[in-house]
Amino acid sequence: MAAAEVKSYREKLEKYLYEKNAFTDLLAKAEAKTGVKRVYIVYVLLTILCLYLAIGYGAGFLCNLIGFVYPAYASVKAIESERKEDDTQWLTYWVVYSVFGLAEFWFDILLFWIPFYYLLKCLFLLYCMAPGSYNGSEMIYQRIIRPFVLRHQDKVDRFIDQAGKRAKEALDTVLGTALASASNPPADGLKKES
Known part of the structure; x- marks a missing residue:
């Protein structure tokens, strides 16, 4: 700089x-x-x-608090404003935050060994929140996430459609079995008390 x-x-x-x-x-x-x-x-x-x-003890909690509280507040303000740009900025932040959180979950065992990890993570999240041309979320989204999603969008959409159909079939089966069981109680000799 x-x-x-x-x-x-x-x-x-x-x-x-x-x-x-x-x-x-x-x-x-x-x-x-x-x-x-x-x-x-x-x-x-x-x-x-x-x-x-x-x-410090609890650095992970503090880091996540910093990476969540202000962006959540700014997102609410963006929703309530008339401008579209701030909505896009904070939606982009949450997409990057989600991808980072997912990657962090899978690589947690390795991240534990990085010295000063929570300080580095906090600096990364602040970089992702930065206003203007220094906004890390925009750069990460445009260079990494967007090209990946556009390249695999059809496959993901098909997977989601198939998963939705299977979930509906499973739910219909469970509900059908539950309704059948409720309307035909087992005849095991138990009598209702009057």
Whole structure:
């Protein structure tokens, strides 16, 4: 990243830290009590968060919380907005999040051995949430997921159709057997009490 981009992000962060909301109110109180600028307080908090994700107990839960809570909130806001672009952005994030979660499930035994895995995963999820041209979800979707799905779409659609038909047949069989059993109770000598 160029120095100008880093400066731009720092300016955006500082501007955000002076907006009026519950988080910045807490920062203002901390700034008043400590005499330390709120931007430095945020840097310390981010450093502690990174260290905790690297070596802390429950880092997996915290990482998944970060990767889920804000995107879920942003998705609700996107649904309620009139713009289509934000809907597409967050749908793309959830597709990538789902594929990553599925891959993580299958490779869990190997991922356990990667040092600082939850810190790396959290950074990856933040990259996938990033706004603008740095949005990792868009890049991963366009370069990996979309070509794969388009190449195998017909096979997947046929599989889903066949699976749906088999599931319906199985459900019909189970319901038919249950209805037949309910209407013809076994004659085993048990009598109803009146």
